[in-house]
Amino acid sequence: CLSLKVFTYSPNGGTDSLLSNDTMTQSILYGLNGSYTINPSASATSTNYKTFTSAISDMVSGTRSDGGTANGPAISGAVTFNVSNGTYNEQLNITNITNATLTNSITFQSASGDSSAVVLSWAASGSSTNNFTVFLNGASYFHFKKMAIKRNGSGTYANTVEIDNGGHNNSFEHCQIFSVPSINTSTTQCPIYHNNTTNAPDSGNLFDQNYIKDGSSSIYWYKSAAGNDYHNMFTNNIIKDGYYYQCYFYYQ
Numbered sequence: 001c002l003s004l005k006v007f008t009y010s011p012n013g014g015t016d017s018l019l020s021n022d023t024m025t026q027s028i029l030y031g032l033n034g035s036y037t038i039n040p041s042a043s044a045t046s047t048n049y050k051t052f053t054s055a056i057s058d059m060v061s062g063t064r065s066d067g068g069t070a071n072g073p074a075i076s077g078a079v080t081f082n083v084s085n086g087t088y089n090e091q092l093n094i095t096n097i098t099n100a101t102l103t104n105s106i107t108f109q110s111a112s113g114d115s116s117a118v119v120l121s122w123a124a125s126g127s128s129t130n131n132f133t134v135f136l137n138g139a140s141y142f143h144f145k146k147m148a149i150k151r152n153g154s155g156t157y158a159n160t161v162e163i164d165n166g167g168h169n170n171s172f173e174h175c176q177i178f179s180v181p182s183i184n185t186s187t188t189q190c191p192i193y194h195n196n197t198t199n200a201p202d203s204g205n206l207f208d209q210n211y212i213k214d215g216s217s218s219i220y221w222y223k224s225a226a227g228n229d230y231h232n233m234f235t236n237n238i239i240k241d242g243y244y245y246q247c248y249f250y251y252q
Helices: 052-061
Strands: 004-007 024-030 032-040 075-083 086-089 092-094 106-110 118-123 135-136 142-143 146-152 162-164 172-173 176-178 192-196 206-208 211-213 217-223 234-235 238-240 245-250
Touching: 004 238, 052 092, 075 176, 211 217, 217 238
Parallel strands: 032 075, 075 106, 086 118, 092 135, 106 142, 118 146, 135 162, 142 172, 146 176, 162 192, 172 206, 176 211, 192 217, 206 234, 211 238, 217 245
Antiparallel strands: 004 024
């Protein structure tokens, strides 16, 4: 944090007769940079967040819901969040982060390295509104590593990971990505879901060495004929128990 202090001197060439109103101080935040933790059992501090939601809110708007000191908005270098073991019942709608680039990327990863020990989960629903656990909503340069991302319970709407609205250069590696068991042929219960009907491509995204399970279609990746997505890669994944399609790709 940079503290900027400005004051007047000799206004209009004369003596300042009221010194009490001649000074302004403003704090300027650089943004997040370096390593942080997400640990709900520890106190909220400038380096520890209690929830994913609070960490994302700090990067987007410079506000926190867990009572900790804000570091944002924006980032000023590569950022890594090491996440403590536990189940996090949160739904993440992630938008673009200022200053995120290929070099200055944002990583959420299990601190223990165990993909079954950090579980980010959201209940399946009877409503089509906000049908996701993680939505990269025009967000780019995010990496999720060695985590479980799931929908739980039962409900018609149970998509898990969604990328859309120009999200690019994101990755999910060594993760468990589960929907709910399904006998549905619709696209409302997909572990990985993408339905791009705009001209903004969602490209350069990577899904590597994940365990993708359940749902109607395990991977549903659709782009309208207005222009293809490109360079999206699905490599070395285990795909199991999708009811309708294991993989559905259109205009790629």
